[in-house]
Amino acid sequence: MYNSIYIFGLGMMGASLAKSIKSNKLAKKIYAFDSNGKSLEFAKEKKLINDYDDKDYKFLSESDFIIICAPMGSYMKIFKTIDKYKKSSAIITDIGSTKKNIIDLSKLVISNPDDCFLGSHPLTGKETSGVTSYENNLFNKAVVLVTPTDKSNKILIKKISKFWKDMKCKVTVISSELHDLVLSETSHLPHLVSFALVNIILNTKSIKNIKDYTGGGFRDFARLAHSDALMWNDICMSNNQNIISSINMLIKELSLIKTMVESNDKSLRLYLNRIKTKLDKK
Amino acid sequence: MYNSIYIFGLGMMGASLAKSIKSNKLAKKIYAFDSNGKSLEFAKEKKLINDYDDKDYKFLSESDFIIICAPMGSYMKIFKTIDKYKKSSAIITDIGSTKKNIIDLSKLVISNPDDCFLGSHPLTGKETSGVTSYENNLFNKAVVLVTPTDKSNKILIKKISKFWKDMKCKVTVISSELHDLVLSETSHLPHLVSFALVNIILNTKSIKNIKDYTGGGFRDFARLAHSDALMWNDICMSNNQNIISSINMLIKELSLIKTMVESNDKSLRLYLNRIKTKLDKK
Numbered sequence: 001m002y003n004s005i006y007i008f009g010l011g012m013m014g015a016s017l018a019k020s021i022k023s024n025k026l027a028k029k030i031y032a033f034d035s036n037g038k039s040l041e042f043a044k045e046k047k048l049i050n051d052y053d054d055k056d057y058k059f060l061s062e063s064d065f066i067i068i069c070a071p072m073g074s075y076m077k078i079f080k081t082i083d084k085y086k087k088s089s090a091i092i093t094d095i096g097s098t099k100k101n102i103i104d105l106s107k108l109v110i111s112n113p114d115d116c117f118l119g120s121h122p123l124t125g126k127e128t129s130g131v132t133s134y135e136n137n138l139f140n141k142a143v144v145l146v147t148p149t150d151k152s153n154k155i156l157i158k159k160i161s162k163f164w165k166d167m168k169c170k171v172t173v174i175s176s177e178l179h180d181l182v183l184s185e186t187s188h189l190p191h192l193v194s195f196a197l198v199n200i201i202l203n204t205k206s207i208k209n210i211k212d213y214t215g216g217g218f219r220d221f222a223r224l225a226h227s228d229a230l231m232w233n234d235i236c237m238s239n240n241q242n243i244i245s246s247i248n249m250l251i252k253e254l255s256l257i258k259t260m261v262e263s264n265d266k267s268l269r270l271y272l273n274r275i276k277t278k279l280d281k282k
Numbered sequence: 283m284y285n286s287i288y289i290f291g292l293g294m295m296g297a298s299l300a301k302s303i304k305s306n307k308l309a310k311k312i313y314a315f316d317s318n319g320k321s322l323e324f325a326k327e328k329k330l331i332n333d334y335d336d337k338d339y340k341f342l343s344e345s346d347f348i349i350i351c352a353p354m355g356s357y358m359k360i361f362k363t364i365d366k367y368k369k370s371s372a373i374i375t376d377i378g379s380t381k382k383n384i385i386d387l388s389k390l391v392i393s394n395p396d397d398c399f400l401g402s403h404p405l406t407g408k409e410t411s412g413v414t415s416y417e418n419n420l421f422n423k424a425v426v427l428v429t430p431t432d433k434s435n436k437i438l439i440k441k442i443s444k445f446w447k448d449m450k451c452k453v454t455v456i457s458s459e460l461h462d463l464v465l466s467e468t469s470h471l472p473h474l475v476s477f478a479l480v481n482i483i484l485n486t487k488s489i490k491n492i493k494d495y496t497g498g499g500f501r502d503f504a505r506l507a508h509s510d511a512l513m514w515n516d517i518c519m520s521n522n523q524n525i526i527s528s529i530n531m532l533i534k535e536l537s538l539i540k541t542m543v544e545s546n547d548k549s550l551r552l553y554l555n556r557i558k559t560k561l562d563k564k
Contacts, residue, residue: 123496145495172494185483186492186500193475196535199557200528201467202564210468210564212454213427214405218468220502225561229554236543236550246482247540251533253478258529261518268518272511275481279507282484282492 002027006063008078009070010034010043010052013095013125015134017069018048023136026166031059039131048134057085065163068094072234075102079109092117093160097183097231098239099147099176114151118160119176121145121183122169127226144169147176184242188235189250192243194224195232284309288345290360291352292316292325292334295377295407297416299351300330305418308448313341321413330416339367347445350376354516357384361391374399375442379465379513380521381429381458396433400442401458403427403465404451409508426451429458466524470517471532474525476506477514 005027007014011034018030033053034040040052053059060066066086068078075096082092092110096102099119106113124142126135144164148157161171174182198221201207210218236243260268287309289296293316300312315335316322322334335341342348348368350360357378364374374392378384381401388395406424408417426446430439443453456464480503483489492500518525542550 143494143496174495178488181486182489182495185479185486185489186496189482190479190500190503192539193479193532193536195554195557196532196539197467197472197475198561200471200531200535202557202560204463204467206460207464207467212425213456213464214425214468218472220505221472222561223502225557227558229551229558232554233551237546240543240546243543244540247536247543249482250475250478251536253482254475254529254533254536257474257478258526261522261525261529264519264522269511269515272477272514275477275484275507276509276511278484279480279504 001025002064004029004031004059004063004065006030006060006066007032007049008060008066008068008082009074010036010039010049010131011069012129012131012133012135013138014067014069015039015043015048015131016136016138017067017095018043019134019136020139020167022048024167026163027065031063033057033060034131036131042131057081060085061087063087064090066090066092068092068096071231072096072098072102072238073230075105076109079106083110086116090116091156091159093120093163095120095122096238097121097187097235099145099179101238103147103149103176114149115153115156118152118156119147120160120164121147121179122164123187127223127228129228129231139167139169142169144171145179146171146173147179148173149176180239180242184239184246185249188239188243189246191224191227191232192236192247193250194221198222198225283307284346286311286313286341286345286347288312288342288348289314289331290342290348290350290364291356292318292321292331292413293351294411294413294415294417295420296349296351297321297325297330297413298418298420299349299377300325301416301418302421302449304330306449308445309347313345315339315342316413318413324413339363342367343369345369346372348372348374350374350378353513354378354380354384354520355512357387358391361388365392368398372398373438373441375402375445377402377404378520379403379469379517381427381461383520385429385431385458396431397435397438400434400438401429402442402446403429403461404446405469409505409510411510411513421449421451424451426453427461428453428455429461430455431458462521462524466521466528467531470521470525471528473506473509473514474518474529475532476503480504480507 007018010032021027029050031051032049043049102119106117110117122142122144124138146161164171289300292314303309311332313333314331325331384401388399392399404424404426406420428443446453
């Protein structure tokens with residue numbers, strides 16, 4: 001059990017994390033900081049955290065383990081603050097959706113990054129944001145990707161991995177490069193496609209009231225487009241090369257499908273069937 | 283209450299329909315036909331249907347209301363059989379995913395189509411197919427699109443609409459042309475995109491065990507790609523013009539997003555935010 005865990009950024013994810021740390025009894029004290037004072041007040045009232053910092057970062061300087069749960073656009077400032085105030089034995093992780101850029105940034109700003117910072121990415125979340133949207137069991141059984149570099153301290157990797165396992169998560173260790181490639185295809189591109197599909201529908205003048213015409217299939221992908229636009233912008237900018245390459249692959253695949261629909265022969269049926277068969281085996 | 287309702291095609295959808303007709307007490311007897319004798323036997327054992335036809339179509343010729351729940355590729359043969367055996371007062375609907383082609387086909391094959399056939403499309407379903415996958419409440423609260431032509435008999439429209447309302451569905455009446463356009467954008471294209479995204483991931487050699495890396499976002503869209511490949515091929519062929527045009531729109535939209543990611547300015551953030559804001563209002 002940690003003496004104190006510090007959550008830097010207290011939105012929906014940070015607050016859900018605090019709740020799970022508490023229910024799994026992983027820290028004696030949970031502290032937090034957020035640029036929004038009301039979020040901190042809410043979390044303290046709800047007993048998600050024990051206390052919160054103002055600009056003197058008193059609790060930050062006492063904490064053993066710091067978890068960044070903030071938009072990736074603010075990491076530069078946060079890394080600088082942490083590096084300035086943290087005690088030398090404190091370790092740091094984050095929950096950001098891309099990893100290579102963040103690790104590069106940590107090397108620029110944090111002293112001894114290999115010994116104190118290790119990137120994590122829990123594959124969990126929901127569309128609503130803000131501290132009041134926190135969930136009790138958001139991290140339960142979630143996959144967490146932990147992304148060390150070649151130089152990461154082995155004890156640090158063990159500590160961070162153990163933390164997530166104690167949170168009842170399933171930990172996979174991969175490189176940040178592979179992480180960003182995989183996530184580009186399995187998460188970032190699908191989210192962008194959701195925004196694109198929704199935009200096409202919203203721009204179709206003959207569709208006046210979309211709810212009159214839509215069932216579960218639409219709701220599933222439109223759900224993704226309710227996600228926070230600022231966060232998705234950050235993700236795209238932070239993983240732009242992989243995302244551009246994924247978009248190119250999808251355009252190529254869609255062009256192929258279009259040719260098969262136009263050809264009106266058995267090629268589309270074979271294509272769909274081949275994918276379904278492969279997927280069913282997974 | 284109908285004396286007898288006849289379900290032509292007894293897969294997951296047909297069997298779920300039978301179950302709901304029974305629980306809503308909308309027919310004294312439910313009969314069925316399917317090319318797979320085992321499906322019929324299963325449904326009779328489970329008391330989803332009262333009895334089933336063999337090739338003499340005895341029950342078909344007695345039934346008041348016939349609902350086609352078969353793959354669209356088999357409609358020509360089914361329409362011919364129904365036209366040959368049905369009694370003159372019997373009415374017909376279907377649950378196929380495209381409507382214009384089906385209505386055109388009905389005009390070619392069925393006598394007095396305006397008086398006896400009206401297309402329906404319940405926006406409900408699931409990925410697993412086959413009679414044993416039937417669900418108790420699949421139709422409960424589903425949107426059903428009913429697609430009359432200018433010449434459709436008004437009493438027929440009322441009867442079919444009333445049937446779906448009695449099934450606890452929400453009925454919207456639209457033209458088959460608008461139906462096929464809307465569904466192309468809200469359902470057919472998203473399903474094809476799911477197949478395309480899954481194919482990209484399956485073809486990425488560095489992704490060995492996809493389950494190690496994926497959370498809810500992936501499962502949501504991969505779910506769609508588990509759908510029946512033959513059915514989706516039928517849908518694409520039957521709504522090919524709209525689908526080609528939808529694919530073109532998506533390729534254009536993805537190219538636009540790619541330009542915004544490449545530009546690394548605020549354009550992507552504004553784009554995503556505009557879509558989310560519009561969607562949240564819906």
